[in-house]
Each structure stands twice: as C-alpha cells, then as structure tokens.
Amino acid sequence: MKPTYSLDQLLPYIRQHSNFYRKHLEHLPANRLTLKNLPLTNVADYWSGSNDLSHWSVLTGDVDDALVFKTGGSTSQGKLAVYSSEEWHTLVSTFGASLSAQLNNGDRVANLFFSGDLYASFLFIHDSLAHVGRPICEFPFTGSVELDVLADAIARHRINVLAGVPAQLLRFAAYLAQHRLVLCGVETLLYGGESLFTAQLAMLAEVFPNARIASIGYASVDAGLIGASDRDCALGEHRVFEPQTLLEIIDEDTGEVIEECDRIGLLVLTNLTRQLMPLLRYPVGDRACWREPTATPMRKFALKGRSAHSQRIRVGVLSLFTEEIHEIVQRAARTEQWQLLIEQTGHKDLLSVMWVPEPHLQTVEPDRHALREALLAHYPAIVELSREGLLELRVQTCATTDLKLHPRSGKQLRVLDLRVYDTPSLETV
Numbered sequence: 332m333k334p335t336y337s338l339d340q341l342l343p344y345i346r347q348h349s350n351f352y353r354k355h356l357e358h359l360p361a362n363r364l365t366l367k368n369l370p371l372t373n374v375a376d377y378w379s380g381s382n383d384l385s386h387w388s389v390l391t392g393d394v395d396d397a398l399v400f401k402t403g404g405s406t407s408q409g410k411l412a413v414y415s416s417e418e419w420h421t422l423v424s425t426f427g428a429s430l431s432a433q434l435n436n437g438d439r440v441a442n443l444f445f446s447g448d449l450y451a452s453f454l455f456i457h458d459s460l461a462h463v464g465r466p467i468c469e470f471p472f473t474g475s476v477e478l479d480v481l482a483d484a485i486a487r488h489r490i491n492v493l494a495g496v497p498a499q500l501l502r503f504a505a506y507l508a509q510h511r512l513v514l515c516g517v518e519t520l521l522y523g524g525e526s527l528f529t530a531q532l533a534m535l536a537e538v539f540p541n542a543r544i545a546s547i548g549y550a551s552v553d554a555g556l557i558g559a560s561d562r563d564c565a566l567g568e569h570r571v572f573e574p575q576t577l578l579e580i581i582d583e584d585t586g587e588v589i590e591e592c593d594r595i596g597l598l599v600l601t602n603l604t605r606q607l608m609p610l611l612r613y614p615v616g617d618r619a620c621w622r623e624p625t626a627t628p629m630r631k632f633a634l635k636g637r638s639a640h641s642q643r644i645r646v647g648v649l650s651l652f653t654e655e656i657h658e659i660v661q662r663a664a665r666t667e668q669w670q671l672l673i674e675q676t677g678h679k680d681l682l683s684v685m686w687v688p689e690p691h692l693q694t695v696e697p698d699r700h701a702l703r704e705a706l707l708a709h710y711p712a713i714v715e716l717s718r719e720g721l722l723e724l725r726v727q728t729c730a731t732t733d734l735k736l737h738p739r740s741g742k743q744l745r746v747l748d749l750r751v752y753d754t755p756s757l758e759t760v
Contacts, residue, residue, distance in 0.1 A: 348391035427462025429559035443495030498647035521547035636748035
C-alpha cells in the first residue's frame with residue numbers, strides 16, 4: 332500500500348517535481364511550512380491543460396503505471412484525473428475499510444453506480460467493496476441495468492443492500508411505485524455523489540419501508556478521499572479520513588480558518604497519499620461546517636451545499652461546469668450577467684438559469700429559446716432527468732438588480748444552492 336506522508340515529507344517532492352506547484356509556492360521558504368502558510372489552490376488554474384496528460388503542469392511524473400478517469404461533465408475536453416496504481420489501491424482499500432461500518436456480515440449488495448467513458452464511480456465502489464472487512468456478496472449491475480430486471484433480481488437473489496447515486500435510486504423507486512411494488516427485503520440504501528433531501532427520503536420510504544438510508548461515503552475522482560460515513564452520522568454528515576487527508580473549513584470571504592462548530596465555510600482538502608497528481612489546500616467545491624470540537628479524532632463535519640464559486644455543480648447524476656455554462660450563455664444570449672439557482676420542489680430538483688438580456692431588445696424569446704436549446708444540447712442528461720420527473724430546467728430573464736451578490740464582497744455569485752441540507756438522523760429514517 333502507498334504510504335501516508337507527513338506534510339513535511341510531501342512538500343519538497345511536490346515542489347521539485349510539479350511545475351504548477353513549484354510556481355504556486357515559489358514565494359514561500361523551503362522549510363518549516365505549515366498548512367496555513369500555503370495558499371489555496373486556484374481550481375481553474377489547477378485544471379488548465381489537464382486533457383493533455385503529457386504536458387499537464389500539475390503532474391509530478393509520467394502517466395505510466397496508472398489509472399486515468401474523467402472528473403465529470405459531457406464534453407470531449409473533460410478534465411482528466413490520474414492515480415498511480417499504488418495510490419488507487421490506497422484509495423479503495425481505505426474507503427472499503429470505512430464502508431465496513433455501514434454493512435453487515437452476509438449483506439448482498441447491488442452496485443448501481445455508473446461505468447464507462449472513463450467514469451470512476453462504479454469501478455471505485457466495486458474495488459472498495461473488495462476491501463470491506465466483512466463477508467459480503469456484490470452484484471455488479473451498473474447504473475444501466477433495466478429496472479424490471481433489477482426488481483426481479485433483488486427478489487430472486489435476496490439482495491438487501493442497494494448502492495447508487497440518488498437519482499438512480501429515485502428512478503428505481505418511481506418505477507416500483509408505478510408498478511405498485513414494495514421491496515420489504517431491502518434493508519439498506521447507500522447513496523453517493525449527491526445529497527438526499529427530505530421529500531426524496533419520503534419517496535424512498537414508500538417502496539423500501541424497512542431500509543435504513545446512509546451515505547456510502549464522501550469521495551470524488553479529482554480530490555479522492557474526503558469523508559467517511561459512520562452509523563452515528565446524520566444524512567449529510569461525515570468524518571475526516573485520518574491520517575490520509577487534512578481537511579479545513581475556510582471563510583470564503585476572509586480566508587480565515589474556521590474551528591468553531593456550525594459556522595459554514597468552504598471545504599478545503601490536502602491529500603497526504605497522492606504524489607502523481609498532488610492536491611494542496613484544494614477547494615473541493617462544497618460548503619461545510621464542523622459538528623465536533625477541535626482535536627476530536629476523525630472529526631465530524633456536515634455538508635451545506637455547493638460553494639457559490641464552485642467550478643463544478645452536481646445535481647443528481649448531472650455534472651455542470653460554470654465555465655461551460657458561461658460560454659453557452661455568452662454565445663446564445665450575448666451577456667456576461669447570469670446566475671444559476673438550484674432549488675428543491677418535492678422530490679424534484681429545480682435548475683434555473685437566470686440571465687440579463689441585451690438592452691433595447693424588442694423580444695427576448697429567440698435568445699431564450701436559443702439558450703435553452705444550447706444547454707440541452709450540451710447537457711443531454713437534463714432531457715432524460717426531466718422525462719423521469721427528477722429535474723426541471725428553467726431559462727428565465729431577469730434584471731441586473733435581481734442577481735444576488737456576496738453580502739460582504741459585493742461580487743456576483745454564479746451559483747445559489749438553495750436546497751435545504753438539514754436532514755434527520757439516519758437512525759430515525
């Protein structure tokens with residue numbers, strides 16, 4: 332297994348071998364650096380050129396004995412993330428060990444995560460399940476399984492655990508409700524990749540009345556390990572992976588490191604196991620707050636939605652990138668002024684693209700239609716999710732004064748995540 336390094340061990344190697352971090356840290360002394368001395372990584376600069384692994388300045392070496400994945404999105408120039416084979420083994424073995432807390436001896440687990448096109452989640456969960464410290468049986472269906480086939484297989488093979496993204500679990504629940512089926516034998520639903528909300532929990536409870544619902548854990552293909560899921564975690568809560576990661580919560584406006592509980596800030600990660608594609612004080616794109624005091628082992632934290640300046644926004648199985656949306660809005664509506672609102676109505680996500688039209692236009696309808704069609708063409712998953720009743724896309728004009736600004740800095744916010752993240756304890760679900 333790849334070792335876990337201290338920050339003092341890792342920094343010299345990264346500064347020597349990564350051109351990106353050498354430049355990023357060039358103003359700092361060679362020795363006696365602490366985490367708080369390091370500047371936050373600029374996410375846009377970090378990913379610049381990542382689609383060309385031969386010249387990506389972040390990497391510390393050649394991509395030979397390694398695995399390569401896409402980080403999400405739907406374009407041919409999607410960002411690529413890489414792990415050495417040893418680093419991947421460390422990732423899945425550590426995550427699998429943590430997953431043991433959510434499983435019981437003899438569990439029969441349907442893996443419903445997605446695979447193909449360099450997508451990591453199915454392979455990640457498959458490899459992690461192989462390192463669970465309990466005797467279990469995996470059924471590797473993938474997310475493309477037909478729902479009638481899945482329903483039959485659950486009954487036939489006594490499958491009692493379903494693991495998948497919320498959108499896939501909700502899609503299956505809608506199918507079961509439509510066919511008046513209730514699966515009393517399913518005892519655990521493990522979700523990952525996106526949050527679950529109160530109305531969605533009620534929908535799942537109708538067709539899985541005996542199921543306990545829990546996060547499978549918190550990780551991403553770009554950042555790696557972020558948070559472990561334990562039985563005492565409420566929905567949205569996780570524990571820090573120690574000693575593999577250093578997690579911080581930082582005030583988005585001042586840069587102050589937050590230590591007190593229940594104060595929300597930007598979640599920032601430093602990975603202590605990855606050398607090939609290093610991450611130092613990397614904003615993962617989520618907001619969070621601490622739930623336990625400083626120095627608590629594997630300190631618990633709670634997710635509180637996407638950051639207003641996040642480069643990637645997850646809505647169900649959909650990954651949206653702010654720079655891609657910006658290019659689409661510029662091209663179709665010829666404006667720099669826009670904002671994305673994410674809301675929840677019942678069990679459905681509501682996605683609103685608000686934009687300020689050019690002045691003196693006699694009608695905005697052609698631009699509105701062009702913008703909507705361009706968004707649907709770029710993100711075809713919106714059409715599928717809308718058809719299944721899991722997502723609604725709205726493209727609406729607004730005045731400049733309608734666009735929300737940061738209350739202290741006055742900067743325009745690109746993303747407003749208005750979903751309610753306070754959910755009940757897992758043990759009461």
